[in-house]
Amino acid sequence: MNFQPLAQRFARLTTDIVVRRPRLWFLLRRATRFQFDRLAPQWDAIRASETAYAPYEAALERVEPPPKRALDLGTGTGGAAFVIARRFPEAEVVGADLAERMIECARENLTEELRRQVRFEVADAAKLPYGEAAFDLVGLSNMIPFFDELDRVLSPGGFLIVAFSGGAETPIYVPPERLRAELGRRGFADFAEFSTNPGTALLARKAERA
Numbered sequence: 001m002n003f004q005p006l007a008q009r010f011a012r013l014t015t016d017i018v019v020r021r022p023r024l025w026f027l028l029r030r031a032t033r034f035q036f037d038r039l040a041p042q043w044d045a046i047r048a049s050e051t052a053y054a055p056y057e058a059a060l061e062r063v064e065p066p067p068k069r070a071l072d073l074g075t076g077t078g079g080a081a082f083v084i085a086r087r088f089p090e091a092e093v094v095g096a097d098l099a100e101r102m103i104e105c106a107r108e109n110l111t112e113e114l115r116r117q118v119r120f121e122v123a124d125a126a127k128l129p130y131g132e133a134a135f136d137l138v139g140l141s142n143m144i145p146f147f148d149e150l151d152r153v154l155s156p157g158g159f160l161i162v163a164f165s166g167g168a169e170t171p172i173y174v175p176p177e178r179l180r181a182e183l184g185r186r187g188f189a190d191f192a193e194f195s196t197n198p199g200t201a202l203l204a205r206k207a208e209r210a
């Protein structure tokens, strides 16, 4: 039996529920982690497309000044964390994910060249083990946004990227209007949208401290 369509429907449903009611995450966390732990060994093959990180990269091109500390949240096997590290060789990069097996695979994917710059950690985006303003760039590739935590761990003037490899067809997807509304309410501005067909991304900047 092919569980993939079922898993994709579950991912879409989970995203819709959590974006509306983040407090309900505790009901969905275990099943989400189980599902991605199960997918981890195949994840690189699932994501093996040249365009997988195209929208993320398009948004990164507009991040200026270069970040010193960057977080790739829901990193999976680490692909987008490596994209950040190569684009900004001076940045310290953390890739974090709920699923332990994803993090194991990400660590296996670390090349010697990036070992000093990138590290991977198990963490839940709903309650991150990082201090306030810990990062000046946070990126999400096909990942559910937990807006209050994103706001908390980003420094004033820091950048946020929310990218979807397959645009609106991505199982984990949040429309740009919704992203802008949630982020605007928290003082984010300077929104820019990117389309790399089929990928889409939104770049936003957290307000500087008054």
Ligand SMILES: C[S@@+](CC[C@H](N)C(=O)[O-])C[C@H]1O[C@@H](n2cnc3c(N)ncnc32)[C@H](O)[C@@H]1O
Pocket (backbone or CB within 6 Å): 032, 033, 036, 037, 047, 073, 074, 075, 076, 077, 078, 079, 080, 096, 097, 098, 099, 102, 123, 124, 125, 126, 140, 141, 142, 143, 144, 172
């Ligand atoms: C669709 S995959 C995307 C992986 C990777 N960013 C990519 O684009 O290939 C979503 C990832 O987010 C992780 N994830 C889901 N909810 C999470 C949470 N609350 N905190 C941290 N990671 C989470 C999953 O374990 C999974 O690895």
